[in-house]
Amino acid sequence: MIKKCLFPAAGYGTRFLPATKAIPKEMLPILNKPLLQYGVEEAIEAGLNTMAVVTGRGKRAIEDHFDTSYELEQQVKGTSKERYLEEIRKIIANCTFSYTRQIEMKGLGHAILTGETLIGEEPFAVILADDLCNNEDVGVLAQMVKLYEKYKCSIVAVEEVPYKDTNKYGVVAIEEQPALKYGFQEDDNAFKVTDMVEKPSPQDAPSNLAIIGRYILTPDIFDILRDTKPGKGGEIQITDALLQQAKQGKVIAYKFQGKRFDCGSVDGFVAATNYFYDKNHS
Ligand code: G1P
Numbered sequence: 001m002i003k004k005c006l007f008p009a010a011g012y013g014t015r016f017l018p019a020t021k022a023i024p025k026e027m028l029p030i031l032n033k034p035l036l037q038y039g040v041e042e043a044i045e046a047g048l049n050t051m052a053v054v055t056g057r058g059k060r061a062i063e064d065h066f067d068t069s070y071e072l073e074q075q076v077k078g079t080s081k082e083r084y085l086e087e088i089r090k091i092i093a094n095c096t097f098s099y100t101r102q103i104e105m106k107g108l109g110h111a112i113l114t115g116e117t118l119i120g121e122e123p124f125a126v127i128l129a130d131d132l133c134n135n136e137d138v139g140v141l142a143q144m145v146k147l148y149e150k151y152k153c154s155i156v157a158v159e160e161v162p163y164k165d166t167n168k169y170g171v172v173a174i175e176e177q178p179a180l181k182y183g184f185q186e187d188d189n190a191f192k193v194t195d196m197v198e199k200p201s202p203q204d205a206p207s208n209l210a211i212i213g214r215y216i217l218t219p220d221i222f223d224i225l226r227d228t229k230p231g232k233g234g235e236i237q238i239t240d241a242l243l244q245q246a247k248q249g250k251v252i253a254y255k256f257q258g259k260r261f262d263c264g265s266v267d268g269f270v271a272a273t274n275y276f277y278d279k280n281h282s
Contacts (some may be wrong), residue, residue, distance in 0.1 A: 002145050002216065003050050005043035005125040006118070007036065008111035010056030010102040015264055024059045025264070026129045030272050031280065032084070035263055036062060039129040040091060046142035048125060051097045052118035054111045066097045107235025112217070113225040121219050123148065126238075128213025132272050133157075134279075135258030140214055143256055147190055148216045151179070153250040154242060156193070157214035159260060163202040169210035170239035172196045172253045179252060189255040193246040198232040198239040209253060211239065212260050221245065 013025025020028070026036040040051055055062055065088070076082045102114045112126060125141055133140040144155050158172055174191035195206050215238070224241045231237040245251050261275065262268035 002046075002123050002125055002148060003048055004119055004122065005040075005046075005048045005051055005127055005141075006112060006115045007039060007051065007053045007127055007129060008102075008108060008115070009036065009053050009059060009062060009129065010105060010111055010114075012105070013264070015266070016269075022058065024055075024062055026059075027061050027065065028263070028269070030132065030263065030269070031276050033087075034065060035132060036129045037065070037088065037091070038132055039127040040066070040095070041087075042133060042139045042141050043125060043127060044091065044095065045139045046125065046145045048141075048145075049095050051095050052115055052124075053097065053099045054102050054115045054118075055099050056102050056105070063097070063099060066092060066095075068092060107230070107233070107237055109225050109228055109236035109238040109241050112238055113222060113236070116222045119219070119222075123152075123216060123218050126213075126215040126217060130262070130264035131213030132261045132263045132268075133212075133214065133256070133258055134261075134275070135256075137257070140256045140258050140260070143258075144214060144216050144254055147252065147254055151190070151252050152218075153252060154218050154221065154245050155190075155216040155252045155254050156211045156242065157256045158209040158211055158253045159255065160208050161210040163205060163208050166202050166205035166208060166210065167199045169212075170196055170198050170237070170242075171200055171205045171207060172209050172211060173206035174209065174253050189257075191253045191255075192249060193242075193251040193253050196239050196243045196246055196251075198237045209255075211253075212256075214256070217242075218245070218250070 009026045013020035027034045173195035179190045224244045228241045231240045261272035
């Protein structure tokens, strides 16, 4: 069973400067809720209750957010404003949060390896909070957890992107036929990964299937990451480590149901804001 979710949250958020100068990018709100809280809610919906956050310098607002603020509780107690704290109170009551700091920014693979101390020897989920996902029915991570229970191997969520954008993502090549291991419906969207490349130029991309910020990883990934040399951009890439598992036929690419917004970009952030505004006001 998957219980833990890792949130790499040490990055500088340079695309959102100056907003992210003193505020972690994970705390930027879509409507009145920080991006990271959406991620935590998605993890809870998937049945996970242990949140492991890899933070860095200047990210203390994250820890404060997932903690009780006694002053605030006193202020709003018995007033109509109390309802605004209901969701976050529930999260704090039902989950545990643990934190570790990434001292140097050496890539997503390095951030995940930094989280090993919080995860240990068990399969776990990874959510990149700036990829905001939403599905009316079952959430994206919950879909993946269900798939993991059948396949018991690493899983990456993928979606088609325009070829001109392949250089922004990890890109996978997949077997043509769905994995269809057990004949369940969602297996139609699960494919064995045969190759993966971090941020290829369009002409070098093995397909236009991009990895988005949802992963399920088996714990052997930590040993692989320890041996993974810096790749694209001189950083330790999770894509390169996953390729080692894929070579053994142990990575599934999952074409998820739902929407995903790249909230690390201003355009995606605005699109997400409009989408959630319309959703909440319809
Ligand atoms: C990271 C990963 C990339 C993945 C992307 C999803 O890139 O390295 O493989 O496709 O997240 O958002 P980043 O966006 O951190 O540059």
